[in-house]
Amino acid sequence: MNKLMAYWSILIKDMKNYYLKPPNISWGIIFPISWTLMFFIKSNSAVDIREILPGVMALSILFGTTSMLAVTITFERKSRSFERLLLAPISLNLLMLAKTTGAIFFGIINAFIPVLFASFMVDLSGINWLITFLGVVMIAVTSTFLGLFIAVSVSEVFEAQTFSNFFRFPMMFLCGLFIPIENLPVFVQPLSYVLPLTYGADMLKFSINSAGSISLWVSLLVLIGYAMALFMISTHNIKKRWIY
């Protein structure tokens, strides 16, 4: 109970201090709007909008979550307020879950902003919302833990942003979000299947457009595996680098 109280307090503190601040709310809204408009303006027909929706949702989550972790972890580490949390009588796993839950929520909300816009423009009937939500949650969790992995591997906020781009931009082009994987050069295709976003995007494609190419269970298991591995590597790195 005491541990849950600490977990809840850290989550609420992060929400108030970072996620619900006007710049973040505007970032959380403007970013998906920009992506949506960029692709929608380019699109000629209503069918295209629905086709690109999974990609826009996935990118909104990816950019939203990885950007936030750079602030909530790297910035606090730099200002030494993170030490206060490390010195609290709660386990490192619970602490890191508390620090990442806010980003996961933020990512989920980000994902549904393009859906909201699309709902005014195209018919969204026939979407399997349960699988869509599951896919969104899994992308949010893996992207957040990827952000965590990046945040604990660097010392400065700008390093975290730069390092994030090292993962984010290749994912944009290699995960089949906008260019189908089978249309990519053959030697690049294996790389696509190494990236977790490929599986999340495929889940969304399946649930929104019935167009997935990977089994739903395989995608789910791969994403769970990625999430666990990234979380464990991150906590291991914290123990090694910060509790030296």
Next chain:
Amino acid sequence: MDRFKKKFCSFQIIKGGKSLNIIEVKNLAKSFDDFKAVKGISFSVEKGEVFGFLGPNGAGKTTTINMLTGLAKPSSGEIMISGHDGIKDIKKVQHVIGIVPDESNLYDEMSGFDNLVFCASLYGMKKEAREKRAKELLEQFSWDDTGNRPFKAYSKGMKRKLTIAAGIIHDPEILFLDEPTTGIDVESARQIRRMIKELNDNGTTIFLTTHYIEEAERLCHRIGFIVGGKVIKVSGVHELMNEAQQENVVEFRTDSNGIELKKQLVSVFPNISIKSSTNHSIRITSKEPIELMPFMKFFEYEGIKISETKIIRPSLEEVFVKITGIEIDKLKKEKEGKKK
């Protein structure tokens, strides 16, 4: 009630003449690759005392504190804190300790009150209890705005006091204070020293590092000196002073010329030596205890008026210099430079 118990318990320990070690450190070592930051140190801290941990920069003070509080893993050695294994059960240890780092590290955007309430929640305190305790602490520090300003809007001194308040919000048995008064105004420093004294009077054991030697002299019961990763001396403040006093020194302020008086005194008292003499004062030293009466009679006989007689004792600063070989001014400059 808890604070009463703590006070009562520490009183019993003193009354019974027995000491109970609340911190026990044995052969504690820490290496970073080939560099040995802490080299197998052993010391103990008694329950209810203020223990000063002094040493020059890079001596291993912060590494030791980090190992005691769980922010660093020892390479070898043992730590027992309040009956818990400080290495295996660090989370249990963290329940009973409070930590005030050398930098005020609360959250800039949050108000003073919210910061305190948040810190209390990390220790599992319930909402009502943590809000009540936060208000109590704000009152104790005489905050006129009940801590409503964001942390970043406070002065350095107020930030420091608030950081200390955050360290004691859960009423810890042991409080680790790392340079609590460095770089803050005189009044805030006085208030913090008063607060440390009050906390200790209420039974909290204090582990203090400071480079203000006079602060350590005023607050600490015992002091450990660490140099080059080794604890080279642990002793009570009075014992340290007495050990350092290799000769007895008395200074007289007179109305006559001290330089001429020097010749007369040496001829009458052959066992003494005179270290320094100015126009109106003379300082005598002796290996043996100095009896004042013969001197007073001599001055009366000679018609010399004495306006002041002072027994000169060594300061902790001198003891520090002697033990560590570090000049205090250099230590302060290094530390202030590091803070900036």
